Amino acid sequence: MKAGRTLVVARKEWLEIRRDRLFMALCLLVPMVLMLLFGYGLSLDVEHIPFAVVDHDDTPASRDYSARFSDSRYFDFRGRLADEGAIDRLIAANALRAVLVIPPGFGRDLGAGRAARVQTVIDGTFPVRAMTMRGYVLAINAQASADLALERARAATGADERSLAALAQPVRLETRNLYNQPLRSVWSMAPKLIMVILMIAPPFLTVLGVVREKEGGSIFNIYASTVSKAEFLVGKLLPYVAISLFNALLLFGLARWLFGAPFKGDPLCFALATAMYVACTTGIGLVISVLVRTQTAAMVVVAIVTVVPAALYSGAIIPIESLSPAAAGVAHLLPAMYYAQVATGSFLKGVGWPVLWPNLLVLAAYAALLMTVGYLLFSKRPRA
Amino acid sequence: MNPVLGWRGVLGRGLELVRKELLQLWRDRVLILFLLYVFTVDIYLAGSGLSFSLHNATIAVMDQDMSQASRELASRFQPPQFRRVPAPADPRAAQRQLDTGRSMVVMQIPPRFQADLGAGRPADVQYLVDSSNSVLGLLAGSHAAEIVGRYNLEQSAARLAAAGAGAGLPRVDNAQRALFNPNQNEAWFMGIAELLMLVTVFAIILPAVAAVREKERGTIEQLLVSPLRPLEILLPKVLAMTLVILAGVTLALAVVLRGVFDVPIRGSLPLFYAISALYVFTTSGIGLLLATIARNMAQVGMLAIMVLAPMMFLSGMWTPPEALAPPVRALMAVSPMHYYIDAGFGVLLKGMTLAELAPPLLAMTLLGALAFGAGLARFRRQFS
Numbered sequence: 001m002k003a004g005r006t007l008v009v010a011r012k013e014w015l016e017i018r019r020d021r022l023f024m025a026l027c028l029l030v031p032m033v034l035m036l037l038f039g040y041g042l043s044l045d046v047e048h049i050p051f052a053v054v055d056h057d058d059t060p061a062s063r064d065y066s067a068r069f070s071d072s073r074y075f076d077f078r079g080r081l082a083d084e085g086a087i088d089r090l091i092a093a094n095a096l097r098a099v100l101v102i103p104p105g106f107g108r109d110l111g112a113g114r115a116a117r118v119q120t121v122i123d124g125t126f127p128v129r130a131m132t133m134r135g136y137v138l139a140i141n142a143q144a145s146a147d148l149a150l151e152r153a154r155a156a157t158g159a160d161e162r163s164l165a166a167l168a169q170p171v172r173l174e175t176r177n178l179y180n181q182p183l184r185s186v187w188s189m190a191p192k193l194i195m196v197i198l199m200i201a202p203p204f205l206t207v208l209g210v211v212r213e214k215e216g217g218s219i220f221n222i223y224a225s226t227v228s229k230a231e232f233l234v235g236k237l238l239p240y241v242a243i244s245l246f247n248a249l250l251l252f253g254l255a256r257w258l259f260g261a262p263f264k265g266d267p268l269c270f271a272l273a274t275a276m277y278v279a280c281t282t283g284i285g286l287v288i289s290v291l292v293r294t295q296t297a298a299m300v301v302v303a304i305v306t307v308v309p310a311a312l313y314s315g316a317i318i319p320i321e322s323l324s325p326a327a328a329g330v331a332h333l334l335p336a337m338y339y340a341q342v343a344t345g346s347f348l349k350g351v352g353w354p355v356l357w358p359n360l361l362v363l364a365a366y367a368a369l370l371m372t373v374g375y376l377l378f379s380k381r382p383r384a
Numbered sequence: 385m386n387p388v389l390g391w392r393g394v395l396g397r398g399l400e401l402v403r404k405e406l407l408q409l410w411r412d413r414v415l416i417l418f419l420l421y422v423f424t425v426d427i428y429l430a431g432s433g434l435s436f437s438l439h440n441a442t443i444a445v446m447d448q449d450m451s452q453a454s455r456e457l458a459s460r461f462q463p464p465q466f467r468r469v470p471a472p473a474d475p476r477a478a479q480r481q482l483d484t485g486r487s488m489v490v491m492q493i494p495p496r497f498q499a500d501l502g503a504g505r506p507a508d509v510q511y512l513v514d515s516s517n518s519v520l521g522l523l524a525g526s527h528a529a530e531i532v533g534r535y536n537l538e539q540s541a542a543r544l545a546a547a548g549a550g551a552g553l554p555r556v557d558n559a560q561r562a563l564f565n566p567n568q569n570e571a572w573f574m575g576i577a578e579l580l581m582l583v584t585v586f587a588i589i590l591p592a593v594a595a596v597r598e599k600e601r602g603t604i605e606q607l608l609v610s611p612l613r614p615l616e617i618l619l620p621k622v623l624a625m626t627l628v629i630l631a632g633v634t635l636a637l638a639v640v641l642r643g644v645f646d647v648p649i650r651g652s653l654p655l656f657y658a659i660s661a662l663y664v665f666t667t668s669g670i671g672l673l674l675a676t677i678a679r680n681m682a683q684v685g686m687l688a689i690m691v692l693a694p695m696m697f698l699s700g701m702w703t704p705p706e707a708l709a710p711p712v713r714a715l716m717a718v719s720p721m722h723y724y725i726d727a728g729f730g731v732l733l734k735g736m737t738l739a740e741l742a743p744p745l746l747a748m749t750l751l752g753a754l755a756f757g758a759g760l761a762r763f764r765r766q767f768s
Contacts, residue, residue: 022678026686033690037697040712048706065556076706091563092734094726097704110554117557124562125729127570129704131438132519134560135526142526142533145555149540152553156544166506170539171457173532174508175525177515178482185518208682215681295681296593297414304421308429319488319517321442321467341485348516351483 001230009227009235013209017239023208031201031247035254038193039186046132051075051098054084059107065118066100068144074136087121097123098133110148179348187262190255191343192316197251198274199281199310199336200302202244206285207298209240215294223380233375237282244278255347264350270342273356276363277339281306283370290377314340335366397612398620405594405624422582423632427640431575438523440467443489444481447471451498457509458493460531478512488514489524501539564733571645572733577701579636580728583629583660584695584721587667588674589688590625595675595763596684614764618672626664633660650735659731659745663724666752672759676766695721720755723748 017024053066070077078096081087090096101119109116120137124130146169153167180187213219222232252274255261263270284305292298310316313327314336320328331337338359345351409415443466445458461468469487472478478490492510494500500507511528515521541553565572598604607617641647649656670691678684697703698712699721705713716722723744730736730744738745 020680020682022683023686026683026690030686030689034693037693040697040709046704046707050706088563089740092730092736093740094705097706110556113554115555115557117559120558120560122560122562124565125573125733126701126704127565127573128519130562130565131523134562135523137558137560138530139526141556141558142529145537146533148554148556149537153540153544166504167540167543169536170501170504170507170543171532171536172506172508173511173528175511175513175528177513177521177525180515180518180521183515183518183522188516188518204685208685212680212682294414295685296597299681299685300414300418304418304426308426312429319441319485319520321440321488344516345483349483349514355480355484 001228001234005227006231006235006238009232010238013236014239017209017243027205027243028247028250031197032250032254034197034201035193035251036258038196039190039254039259046129046136047074048076049074049098049133049136050078050096051100052078052081052090052096054081054087054099054101056083056104057102057106061107061110062102065106065144066102068140069100069137072136072140074133091121091123094123097129098137113152179350186259187348190259190261191347192314192340194248194251194255194274195277195314195336195340195343196310196316198244198248198278198339199314200306201247202240202278202281203285203288203302203306204299205240205243206237206282207289207292207302208295210236210286210289211292211295211298214289223382229375229378229380233286233378237286240285241278241282244282245275248274248278261347263347265346266352267346269352269356269360270346273339273342273346273360273363276360276367277335277342279367280335280339280363280370283367283374286374287370287377290374309334310336313337316340335363338362338366394616398616401612401616401620402624402627405621406627409624409628419586419628419632420635423579423636424639426582427575427578427636428644430578431571431640431645438465438520438527441465441489441520441524442467442469442487443491444469444471444478444487446478446490446492448495449493449497453498453501454493457497457532457535458491460535461491461528465527482512482514485514488520489528491528504543569645572647575641575645575647576729576732577725579633579641580721580725581696581701582636583633583664584667584724585692586625586629586632587664588671588692590628590671591622591668592671592674592678592684592688593681594621594625595672596678596681599675600680615760618760618763622665622668625668626661629664630657630661633657647732649732651731651737655738656728656731659724659727659741659748662745663720663748663752666749666756667720669752669754669756669759672763673755676759676762695719698722699725701725717747718751720748720751723751 017027051069053070055062055066069075075098081090081099084101087096087099087101091099099121101121103117103119106116106118122130122133122137150164150169153164177183213222227235256263285302288301288305289298292301309330313323313331313334315331316336320331320337323331342356342359342363345356440463443461445461445468447454447458466489472481472490475492478492481487482490490510490512492512494508494510497507497509509532511525513521513524537553537555544553595604598607637649637653642649671688674684674687674691678687694715698716698719700716705716708716726744727741727748730741
């Protein structure tokens, strides 16, 4: 393998990319646009939930209770409904997402020191939002019950504030949200988006570049030339790796400064892991492009092998521990999970080499494996 | 209309072309296999793999009291939400366990916990949550608040009773009822969402790829020198693709959604088919538009991503309109997919009728007609 010939192949490829202006522009634009859209469009923060109340009790106690919901930043109070009749229709039409129903006798039950029952009807169509809403309702309700108990204890015993607090709330739970203290979903998403986009874009570019030559027939020039397999493959892939690395830098910039995600880890560790991950995903593209013949088929196969694993089996959305054992097994076989841990670790958790070195090792092994497989499968004397 | 052939002749010729297109699609075995794959396996994977709820969240309890009271509290963190993992020995080990992701929550119960409770002093329990996934962080926190809140109520009720302050403490039981998907079955949402997404992807990609392939191979010139008008060339193509996509929808509905996931189809199936046909037909205009811009397959692939990604993220599937910034929400109004999602979920899951769905359907038709008109106009200009 000669460096000179490799560079010539790389230069030829680079010129080809550059002269296809639209392709070149899209190479750089697509990852950025995806990042912006996912970042802004995939907000999992559920706030301003359109909310209404059916208050059959209409006592100070019931009004106090419903005010806890309407005053929170999660719920936007849209008014009171006279009865339950219209709830289903309004939620179906997306006019409301949650309705609190307070039955008669609410205030009386509380006054008598009994449990008062209420119901919250929520839109269950979208389970993520529904789960989050449930979380808010749970938290607000737990606080309301605790406050009621405190008031009751005050009235009953007349003890001083300190012992009252201990009486009504014997265990105080101090919850600390590590790594993402404001619970901002864009902070959670940004590092994982880098992982997802770098999983999809590099193989896509690579297969289009390689298979284009196969489909157009210009690959026969290569078959007939003195360029060796390794020289051709390395030269061919270099420009795509370079573009992907440049994109990685752009994505990092967007995550860091546009979305404001904190970067607390070791930049060198992260950069190295990113380079290896890009080599992995480019390698996936290489293997696919050796196996298929047409650009359509290439795009289709890339879509199948990258999109689903990146989104579902990487811990991007669901943590690996929550996956079924089979799915968790799949996750361990793919590079996405290892890089996702590096990305989250470097951005939010502020961990470095001591924690992440096994991941880097796996990524390096993976990249080497894919490149070797691609090299072995590629033949200058294809059958038929 | 054609003066020689008349209406009937034109229609016959059109049908013959539809037959030709269907035959051509049928002979593209890669495509057929891919369609079979996505409308069954892909939807199955999407539906079965995802779970956004707090499921098996790993919790390590550092019980420094080792008393009956502390064990009682810790034992309330139960599956399916929580899964206990071995406790770290000291705070540094705890930090490391969180850093490496081996546990998501570390709860620390202080020494003298039971003694404090007995003496009526407040006991502070530390609850550290890995919130690098913001949604799960929130859920882990609110579930803990609920569990501890309940524990507190029991404790104070017992204490107050002992102090002779009356029988019970007031509390609110808030029963939550989720409409349309009472058990928060993610498979229902993900399955339907994936189906609606695939319909959109193919409605745009199939016509775009078909038209660009004709351009790349030069067969478009053959069609142009034939006595066919642009509309007569395009309509059969689009019709054939609509039929293929509806066949895929049928497969997905019958085999995966009804067969495997037991999605209750609450509305009218003919209505759903009519809406989908209308949507596919009109949205194909976007694909035609892309085909007039791109010169080769690589470009059309990239352009399709650039168009599809924003459409998906502005569809309201992942992020409800109320959670988006106002300018982004305005963009949502021009995404035809947004209306298709509303109508699709409306019919399938919510059992809405044509009259209830009139506003989104009207908007969808209007936008679709615009897209189709624009695609057709550009195609005409480019080729005649």
